[in-house]
Amino acid sequence: MTLLAFKKHSVLPGFGLSLGYTVFYLSMIVLIPLSALFFKSATMGWTQFWTTVTDPRVVAAYQLTFGASLVAALINAVFGLLVAWVLVRYTFPGKRILDALVDLPFALPTAVAGIALTSLYAPNGWIGQYLDPLGIKVAFTPIGIVIALMFIGFPFVVRTVQPVLQDLELESEEAAACLGASRLQTFLTVILPTLIPSLLTGFTLAFARALGEYGSVVFISGNMPGRTEIASLLIITKLEQYDYAGATAIAVVMLVAAFVLLFAINLLQRWSSRFATR
């Protein structure tokens, strides 16, 4: 009887087995290990936790991580929208290759991306050699961090905006033109508002991914404490010094930020799916 109240009746078999296994495996691999982080930080005490996370070096790492992630996600939102638009609306040679290539940052290991970008933007690299005489230093500065974060976050915006753009009805654009709107007005007042939820979702996904990124950033950042040291790297540094408590405290802050973003993404997706069915 309790099972009936918990689940709707179904003739399909295997509910108990599949759900039981799912919950067991989820607990063993994800929930119990994750809870270890919170228990560990709970044993620290509030003052120790607070002094760790407000240490100037840690605060500088947080500021850099959040700042660079924000800038990278904003740039990705603009260019991601552009690429999604071009892929959905226009035909041009190489379109299918471009479409496949958008996912490259998902498939390319982050360490490979990291060393490739570093060698490109180093002062003697393919791109760096042209920027260096102009006084623009990219590798081993926050600009390099932003470029690495742009690389890994790029597909998120394209892949969330693209399907919504594909489902968009042309009739509303025709109606806008009939009513005398210019193409720019139509884009700004008819198309863009329906894209906002998915664009925001893509932006948030890219931002969340950038916050935790490690592999592509460590090579290009130069890792100078207080200047180009990101939060993920600081966690590893603390671990290498066997400062488990310090590493945990920094990690808890990052994890809470990630959970807040996850919650926001869920809300945004619900919002954008409402738009999609219209």
Next chain:
Amino acid sequence: MVTVIEKRPQRREFWEQATTEPAWLRWVLVAVALAFCGLFLVVPLVAVFAQALEKGWELYLASFTDADALTAIQLTLLVSAIAVPVNLVFGVAAAWAIAKFDFKGKNFLTTLVDLPFSVSPVVSGLIFVLLFGAQGWLGPWLSANDFKIIFAVPGIVLATVFVTFPFIARELIPLMQEQGTEQEETALVLGASGWQAFWRVTLPNIKWALLYGVILCNARAMGEFGAVSVVSGHIRGQTNTMPLHVEILYNEYNFVGAFAVASLLALLALVTLVLKSLVEWKSAHPTER
């Protein structure tokens, strides 16, 4: 009559203008998009192969005869050979429970399955150090029983399984939800057993999404860096996976060696992209073979 015929081309022009941009703007937008993707996606990819081959093929190939490089490749293959099947079984079980049945807390469970995606790689490694490390919860018991997890292969496998946890499940759940339960119910009514319904009805319906999930899961399992870096201990020739070996060689200024191993991983990424496009095409055209 004459006026109507004259107006026709103008009308078509009007509708075209209503739903697209002038040609010059279209080409400018395409050019900007191509330039952006060229600069940020293609150039880094080309750079990997160019740097690997900078000193010629001989030196490139010699990088793979190095014993440490070979053990790194073997370890990477071993880790993904464990992580992918384990998450495959989980993905199918989770998708079956979530997509085919209605129960309380279903949305919450779906969110939990996605959880590892929002945990940063370094934190994913850290949680296993806190559990199994020398100062961790189970650390004293493990060392008393002479069982190593952290700074050894089991830790690398665990961290990889965690990081690649949701890949297959999240490909299957939306598809199986869309497909509903009618076909399986029909099979059961016609006398099939539960397993027969799964093998003969469900599996053929989800095979492309399943393959897609496996491809993505494998790419991440082989390429994972942050989480594995925390738990591996970087013991050369023992606990170094390919991405970690790339880091070590790079930090030793052995750029040819680093980019040679990296080029294998980049090839893997390219194969992944091609397979992914194929699978997408297949699932969009299910009747063609």
